[in-house]
Amino acid sequence: xxxxxxxxxxxxxxxxxxxxxxxxxxxxxxxxxxxxxxxxxxxxxxxxxxxxxxxxxxxxxxxxxxxxxxxxxxxxxxxxxxxxxxxxxxxxxxxxxxxxxxxxxxxxxxxxxxxxxxxxxxxxxxxxxxxxxxxxxxxxxxxxxxxxxxxxxxxxxxxxxxxxxxxxxxxxxxxxxxxxxxxxxxxxxxxxxxxxxxxxxxxxxxxxxxxxxxxxxxxxxxxxxxxxxxxxxxxxxxxxxxxxxxxxxxxxxxxxxxxxxxxxxxxxxxxxxxxxxxxxxxxxxxxxxx
Numbered sequence: 001x002x003x004x005x006x007x008x009x010x011x012x013x014x015x016x017x018x019x020x021x022x023x024x025x026x027x028x029x030x031x032x033x034x035x036x037x038x039x040x041x042x043x044x045x046x047x048x049x050x051x052x053x054x055x056x057x058x059x060x061x062x063x064x065x066x067x068x069x070x071x072x073x074x075x076x077x078x079x080x081x082x083x084x085x086x087x088x089x090x091x092x093x094x095x096x097x098x099x100x101x102x103x104x105x106x107x108x109x110x111x112x113x114x115x116x117x118x119x120x121x122x123x124x125x126x127x128x129x130x131x132x133x134x135x136x137x138x139x140x141x142x143x144x145x146x147x148x149x150x151x152x153x154x155x156x157x158x159x160x161x162x163x164x165x166x167x168x169x170x171x172x173x174x175x176x177x178x179x180x181x182x183x184x185x186x187x188x189x190x191x192x193x194x195x196x197x198x199x200x201x202x203x204x205x206x207x208x209x210x211x212x213x214x215x216x217x218x219x220x221x222x223x224x225x226x227x228x229x230x231x232x233x234x235x236x237x238x239x240x241x242x243x244x245x246x247x248x249x250x251x252x253x254x255x256x257x258x259x260x261x262x263x264x265x266x267x268x269x270x271x272x273x274x275x276x277x278x279x280x281x282x283x284x285x286x287x288x289x290x
Contacts, residue, residue: 071255078256079263086260091245096264099241102158102230106165110226111219113166114173122181122211139171143229147236156237165229172222173215180214181207216283220276224269231265 057076064075086092121128147164154160184207193202234243242261249257 071253074255074259079259082254082256082260083263086245092264095240095242095245096268098158099161099227099230099234099243100268102161102233102241103165103226106162106229107169107223107226109162110166110169110222111173114170114218115177115215117170118174118177119181119211122178128178135174139175143168144232147232150233151237156239161230161233161238161241164233165226168225168229169222172225173218176214176218176221177211180211183214184210212283216276216280220273220280223272223276227265227269227272 060073061076064070064073070078083092086095121131143164146167147160150160150163150167154163230241231243231246234241235247238244238247242264246258246261249255249261
């Protein structure tokens with residue numbers, strides 16, 4: 001019998017002894033235990049989130065009319081009644097569709113222009129230095145102060161809301177894309193060039209993957225701001241949208257209506273953020289396996 005056969009039998013016998021050892025956990029069992037622990041952790045988080053939500057609603061309902069005048073904070077019951085009324089008469093569906101249309105179009109336009117500008121300036125140091133003071137000056141302007149200008153340029157229709165959302169999204173995506181492109185490791189670029197990579201291959205295999213996390217972060221952060229931009233435009237001048245409903249309710253001293261509009265915006269933001277997190281995990285799954 002040769003030495004290799006002896007070593008193989010000894011290794012098999014040792015593995016069998018280990019598996020028979022009390023308390024020994026084989027890899028499959030360890031993975032199943034880890035999966036169960038992760039599922040329990042996720043359930044614990046969900047239960048905690050639901051519990052906090054119920055507690056907040058209970059406290060809100062409890063103090064309304066007892067410690068604080070409902071005129072100032074309304075109550076969850078009144079807000080639910082208002083949302084149900086808006087849903088039944090179609091007010092909520094029309095307003096929500098209008099706001100989402102402005103937000104989505106603004107988000108798309110702002111993201112595309114911000115990514116393009118950030119990528120070009122990130123790849124060109126000379127162009128970045130030339131444009132830096134002008135970009136900084138515009139970025140430092142309060143965006144809400146530009147809303148009247150957007151209305152003067154684009155009118156009181158949906159175009160001004162789209163422009164407002166796009167302007168806010170542009171800078172968030174631009175800054176993250178610019179930082180991501182500039183953050184690409186010179187070692188990785190030089191290594192790829194040594195291996196014969198051309199310009200397109202550098203973009204596809206080095207620059208884009210390296211900047212992807214930055215870009216996705218910018219997109220994820222900019223979604224709620226796109227919603228804010230659209231709603232701000234509606235608050236200033238509009239006859240449709242969630243912002244219009246909030247402004248109308250405020251003018252009528254309808255606290256329940258104001259809170260109902262805010263609840264719709266909050267829930268919309270939560271859903272959009274959850275969707276973006278799922279997209280981020282899917283697109284950056286390669287990073288987890290690195």
